[in-house]
Amino acid sequence: MQLASPSPDIAKGGTSHANLEVSGLRVDLGASGRDIVAEISLTVQAGQALGLVGESGSGKTTVALALLGFARPGARIVDGQVLVAGRDLLTMSPPELRELRGSRVSYVPQDPVSALNPSLRIGEQILEVLEEHDYGGSHAARRERMDAVLSDVKLPGNRAFLRRFPHQLSGGQQQRVGLAMAFACVPKVIVMDEPTTGLDVTTQAHILETVRQLGREYAASTVYVSHDLAVVSEIADHVAVMYAGRIIDMGRAADVLGAPEHPYTLALRQALPELKTRRVVNGIPGVPPLPGHRPAGCGFASRCRFAASECRSEMPPLAELRPGRFVRCVRVNAVRQSDVEPAQLDEPSLRPPSQPGAILALRNVRAGFGDTEILHDINLDLMPGKCLALVGESGSGKTTLAKTIAGMHAERTGSIVFRGAELEADSRKRPVETRRLIQYIFQNPFASLSPRRTIGSIIAQPLKLLTDLSRAELDEHVSRSLERVSLRPELVARYPDELSGGERQRVAIARALAVEPELLLCDEVTSALDVSVQALVLKMLRELQRELGLSLLFTTHNLPVVATIADEVIVLQDGYAVEHGPVSQVLHAPTHPYTRALIADSPHLVVTDEVAAGGGETGGVPHP
Amino acid sequence: MTGTVGMRNVADGSEALAVAPALPRVRRRRPPEVVVVARRALRLTKTKIGLGIVVFVVGFAVVGPFVASPPPKSIAGAPFSTASAVNWLGTDALGRSVLSRLLAGGWVILLCGVIAALIGVGVGAALGLMASWRFGLRDEFIMRSLDVILSFPPLILGLLLVSVVGPKLWLIVLAVALWHVPGTGRVVRSVALEVRRRDFVQMAEAIGVPTWRIMGGEILPNITSQVLVEFGLRLTWSIGLIASLSFLGFGRQPPAPDWGYMIYENLVGLSVNPWGVIGPVIMIALLTVGINFITDGIQRSVIGIVRESDAAG
Numbered sequence: 031m032q033l034a035s036p037s038p039d040i041a042k043g044g045t046s047h048a049n050l051e052v053s054g055l056r057v058d059l060g061a062s063g064r065d066i067v068a069e070i071s072l073t074v075q076a077g078q079a080l081g082l083v084g085e086s087g088s089g090k091t092t093v094a095l096a097l098l099g100f101a102r103p104g105a106r107i108v109d110g111q112v113l114v115a116g117r118d119l120l121t122m123s124p125p126e127l128r129e130l131r132g133s134r135v136s137y138v139p140q141d142p143v144s145a146l147n148p149s150l151r152i153g154e155q156i157l158e159v160l161e162e163h164d165y166g167g168s169h170a171a172r173r174e175r176m177d178a179v180l181s182d183v184k185l186p187g188n189r190a191f192l193r194r195f196p197h198q199l200s201g202g203q204q205q206r207v208g209l210a211m212a213f214a215c216v217p218k219v220i221v222m223d224e225p226t227t228g229l230d231v232t233t234q235a236h237i238l239e240t241v242r243q244l245g246r247e248y249a250a251s252t253v254y255v256s257h258d259l260a261v262v263s264e265i266a267d268h269v270a271v272m273y274a275g276r277i278i279d280m281g282r283a284a285d286v287l288g289a290p291e292h293p294y295t296l297a298l299r300q301a302l303p304e305l306k307t308r309r310v311v312n313g314i315p316g317v318p319p320l321p322g323h324r325p326a327g328c329g330f331a332s333r334c335r336f337a338a339s340e341c342r343s344e345m346p347p348l349a350e351l352r353p354g355r356f357v358r359c360v361r362v363n364a365v366r367q368s369d370v371e372p373a374q375l376d377e378p379s380l381r382p383p384s385q386p387g388a389i390l391a392l393r394n395v396r397a398g399f400g401d402t403e404i405l406h407d408i409n410l411d412l413m414p415g416k417c418l419a420l421v422g423e424s425g426s427g428k429t430t431l432a433k434t435i436a437g438m439h440a441e442r443t444g445s446i447v448f449r450g451a452e453l454e455a456d457s458r459k460r461p462v463e464t465r466r467l468i469q470y471i472f473q474n475p476f477a478s479l480s481p482r483r484t485i486g487s488i489i490a491q492p493l494k495l496l497t498d499l500s501r502a503e504l505d506e507h508v509s510r511s512l513e514r515v516s517l518r519p520e521l522v523a524r525y526p527d528e529l530s531g532g533e534r535q536r537v538a539i540a541r542a543l544a545v546e547p548e549l550l551l552c553d554e555v556t557s558a559l560d561v562s563v564q565a566l567v568l569k570m571l572r573e574l575q576r577e578l579g580l581s582l583l584f585t586t587h588n589l590p591v592v593a594t595i596a597d598e599v600i601v602l603q604d605g606y607a608v609e610h611g612p613v614s615q616v617l618h619a620p621t622h623p624y625t626r627a628l629i630a631d632s633p634h635l636v637v638t639d640e641v642a643a644g645g646g647e648t649g650g651v652p653h654p
Numbered sequence: 655m656t657g658t659v660g661m662r663n664v665a666d667g668s669e670a671l672a673v674a675p676a677l678p679r680v681r682r683r684r685p686p687e688v689v690v691v692a693r694r695a696l697r698l699t700k701t702k703i704g705l706g707i708v709v710f711v712v713g714f715a716v717v718g719p720f721v722a723s724p725p726p727k728s729i730a731g732a733p734f735s736t737a738s739a740v741n742w743l744g745t746d747a748l749g750r751s752v753l754s755r756l757l758a759g760g761w762v763i764l765l766c767g768v769i770a771a772l773i774g775v776g777v778g779a780a781l782g783l784m785a786s787w788r789f790g791l792r793d794e795f796i797m798r799s800l801d802v803i804l805s806f807p808p809l810i811l812g813l814l815l816v817s818v819v820g821p822k823l824w825l826i827v828l829a830v831a832l833w834h835v836p837g838t839g840r841v842v843r844s845v846a847l848e849v850r851r852r853d854f855v856q857m858a859e860a861i862g863v864p865t866w867r868i869m870g871g872e873i874l875p876n877i878t879s880q881v882l883v884e885f886g887l888r889l890t891w892s893i894g895l896i897a898s899l900s901f902l903g904f905g906r907q908p909p910a911p912d913w914g915y916m917i918y919e920n921l922v923g924l925s926v927n928p929w930g931v932i933g934p935v936i937m938i939a940l941l942t943v944g945i946n947f948i949t950d951g952i953q954r955s956v957i958g959i960v961r962e963s964d965a966a967g
Binding site: 436437438457458462465470472473474477478479480481482483491492495496 | 686687852857858859861862875
């Protein structure tokens with residue numbers, strides 16, 4: 031291979047060896063000659079973890095699957111080497127590959143629910159892997175191995191547990207079973223595709239701890255694919271940042287994330303909200319280029335604030351700045367000199383409230399389904415023009431609470447007063463004016479916009495129903511709403527599937543704002559979005575809130591997001607409001623143990639590295 | 655009704671496909687989903703073959719009555735005489751031209767089949783939508799009523815109605831349509847239930863869009879392709895069922911020509927002039943296979959199998 035394989039590892043003594051060496055890997059879209067990912071070269075030493083970071087569409091999952099010698103239907107691995115313990119995966123025959131997968135190289139998928147066979151008991155599930163690879167040679171040896179691996183992943187190995195079915199386990203336990211299956215045959219390489227994405231922060235923190243420990247104990251090379259910089263910084267020794275199918279930044283985790291030298295990494299850092307600092311998050315405008323539509327030059331150039339003319343004409347090489355640090359950018363010096371310190375979040379300048387007192391007041395609200403009570407005795411006041419965040423993990427009742435206020439969940443008791451008047455439980459019984467003034471934005475913009483309607487028709491729907499605008503006024507309102515969320519008015523004729531996730535969520539926001547509401551209920555509106563887009567949406571919501579004097583109720587599981595948008599926080603646990611107060615107080619001096627646990631378990635960007643302390647290059651790193 | 659809309663748009667789609675590149679429009683409006691689905695389906699060879707067959711059989715049955723000569727009811731030779739220069743496919747039990755009767759005897763089956771499928775799928779879809787709206791009494795009532803109909807074998811249901819009212823063509827159509835209702839209702843209910851749960855439907859509900867408009871404007875457009883597939887399937891069954899009922903003598907009354915009854919009439923002469931039986935059998939089989947090919951293509955296109963092979967190619 032003429033391609034030098036850049037090793038992100040600074041060799042420390044002669045003990046460590048690479049279990050995984052990838053060089054010149056390229057995956058194409060069918061036989062089209064258009065690449066999905068290309069020029070992927072990386073090395074992971076035994077016992078170390080590489081974080082493969084990228085946003086949706088960056089090609090990180092394609093790389094992860096290629097490490098197992100697998101390409102999704104429609105994709106083809108056309109070039110490169112994937113050496114696992116010295117053997118090239120890509121030249122193997124299908125039977126050889128089958129033998130290797132699950133034993134030498136294993137995979138932990140994102141969603142354990144769909145990865146585990148729902149009709150197999152946990153014990154059978156794990157034994158199956160061992161039997162498939164004839165581990166240990168005897169049944170007794172395999173049973174013993176199963177017990178050992180179960181205790182390694184901190185699952186009970188007793189008979190009762192082994193006889194359970196996947197649906198009888200919690201999400202965290204299911205993912206531990208996934209880990210047990212991956213580690214069962216003592217693999218050399220483990221590829222993990224966002225294994226904690228669907229989990230609550232506390233569970234995530236525990237799983238991450240286990241993953242870190244197992245990687246070391248088994249001396250396996252771990253490739254940890256994630257979109258979450260904070261999670262990666264906690265688990266990975268090295269980081270490779272992907273963008274538009276290329277590795278654009280690679281090196282020691284603390285180095286790459288702590289002192290970004292690539293404009294994209296820097297932008298990602300600035301888009302990432304942090305728990306302890308109330309600062310403005312800056313998104314990255316624009317969308318990444320898709321495979322087959324990539325420009326000749328640097329893929330990031332069109333969104334890069336450092337871009338020069340040469341960036342657009344030629345793809346910069348992945349240059350080794352110093353041993354173990356690779357950056358694919360010709361403007362590194364400009365990036366280094368840029369101002370890294372982000373602006374602090376200014377307090378919203380309050381418009382004089384339209385009426386005194388709370389715009390929304392809940393007293394002793396209880397809600398549930400049938401006999402199950404989900405919300406217990408909730409009280410809250412939302413002041414006009416303020417943003418109140420409802421924080422809680424899945425099952426805490428935050429969405430139910432938002433839907434109860436919106437009138438989409440009618441099974442409730444207690445009193446909800448909006449602008450001085452009691453609200454009907456069912457939104458359909460509320461007067462038109464009330465329905466107009468309270469708007470709801472759903473979590474998932476892929477589900478909240480009808481795929482068969484044009485953007486124009488989607489935004490016009492509430493306008494037609496809740497206002498008496500004329501046809502011409504309607505069109506004008508629609509295009510004004512689109513402009514307000516920084517979307518081109520031409521989009522009215524498009525359909526949702528022609529838009530990116532961020533654009534769709536902005537359409538959903540535009541739809542809500544079109545009718546000029548006073549109270550906006552935002553249900554996890556950024557959780558389906560990439561960080562760079564999340565930052566754009568958060569910033570926009572904050573600005574709109576100030577501009578229009580909106581009152582916001584913002585539900586989220588993500589504490590750092592709270593720090594960037596909310597004025598007040600209510601922490602929900604199992605349907606009880608356990609803590610309530612201003613953001614700074616709750617995040618910095620939490621009183622309830624549950625809040626403290628949430629804060630402690632929230633992943634945060636780790637930019638210090640004891641091992642790299644002598645590096646010297648990390649000076650001037652902003653500490654979180 | 656859904657079916658007609660679907661069929662019409664299929665035609666529009668292929669036309670637009672040919673015209674589109676020539677017109678430099680500033681902002682193309684995307685064609686409705688059925689057109690997109692149909693276009694994608696037409697990329698499969700199978701669909702094209704199916705369409706060819708169906709066009710042939712339908713053309714045969716529609717143009718047939720006008721070109722049939724000698725007239726299908728007149729005696730053209732000795733009974734069961736074999737193929738000759740005058741009677742290309744020979745004559746039937748009464749000495750009438752098989753080809754003439756074949757040409758003139760298809761349109762009734764075809765028309766009745768289409769009407770029965772339209773009514774059946776239309777009513778079934780409406781009931782399925784209504785049942786999907788909310789779990790409860792209405793849902794239970796609709797679905798259990800449909801189960802009752804479903805418990806009758808289709809032929810028995812037809813025979814039952816015919817024996818009470820008499821062999822009327824409209825009754826046959828109605829009986830077949832009735833039998834389509836429960837199956838369609840179940841399919842539509844299940845796909846609508848999935849759409850019903852989506853956020854945009856909840857959204858429409860929350861801002862107070864009337865229920866019937868949510869069903870028609872939000873849910874129905876998202877299940878049109880599945881309804882279209884169901885319609886294709888039902889059309890084949892309709893034609894088979896109506897042919898069977900005609901074979902039993904409950905369809906078009908003799909001496910009018912009819913593919914189904916022809917088979918029965920000429921069965922005794924099968925060894926003398928097989929065309930009297932084979933002719934209508936081939937026509938019905940061709941039609942059924944053709945429609946099935948198209949339906950299969952549409953189904954693949956709905957699921958997205960075609961799209962995948964696009965990516966590879």
